[in-house]
Amino acid sequence: MDLSLKTETFGQEDQTWLDSAHGTDAARSVTIDITKGFTAGTHWPAGHLPSGTKLGKVTASGKYGLYDDAATDGRQTLVGFTLTAQKIGTGDVIAPLFDHGRVNESKLPFTVDAAGKADVAGRIQFV
Template sequence: MPRLTTESFGSGNMSWVGSEHAINNARTAMLDISAFTANTHYPDGYIPSGTAVAEVDDLLVPYVATEGTVTGAGILAGFVLTDQKVVGTSDFPVPLFDHGRVKTANLPIAFTKPAAAAKLSATTIVFV
């Protein structure tokens, strides 16, 4: 008998999304899984929906919220739209929410809208 496994798929908790339009228009971007830490960024085996990311060398990495950091990982590229299961160590494509409305209180990791305009220059997000 072959070894069969059952796996459930879902979009995750998307209560942080405040505009339907952007869901249908998320762009695809490659996630650099080596930049994320298993115990910190995906302790349950997946990158959660609403994870803030930056884009460095055409790859998504964890966003650095430190206000003085306004280059590289310090520029918000958007949020991972749906839960993304991590399998192995290869980079993989994810849907990137980079415009629309975001309910910051509902994000999986505490997030405060950056004060520096340079940190938001890659997005057209309204934080509510």
């Protein structure tokens, strides 16, 4: 794993889904397994996962995948969102997890169902 400092530009990142700065300073790094629910054409058509991608934690591996209420591997529980856009390569992706704050639901790149909202109630407020 290469932990050297890198700077990448993805163009204009859309973080309009963040309704306030609250929680953005407390994001923690998580490992995303792109084989868990993601598809290239739908979730990263431009080569990167967008900011605001919904995540669930895979129980067996401790890595994160696309939140899906119908999943049975742990991803059926919403835990948060990618805080920034992440370039997709050939392996796992390290990303900051936004798991506390206010979210402008209509501006998220993917919809969140009622079960997902209930999962994060008390930590994430949807407006």
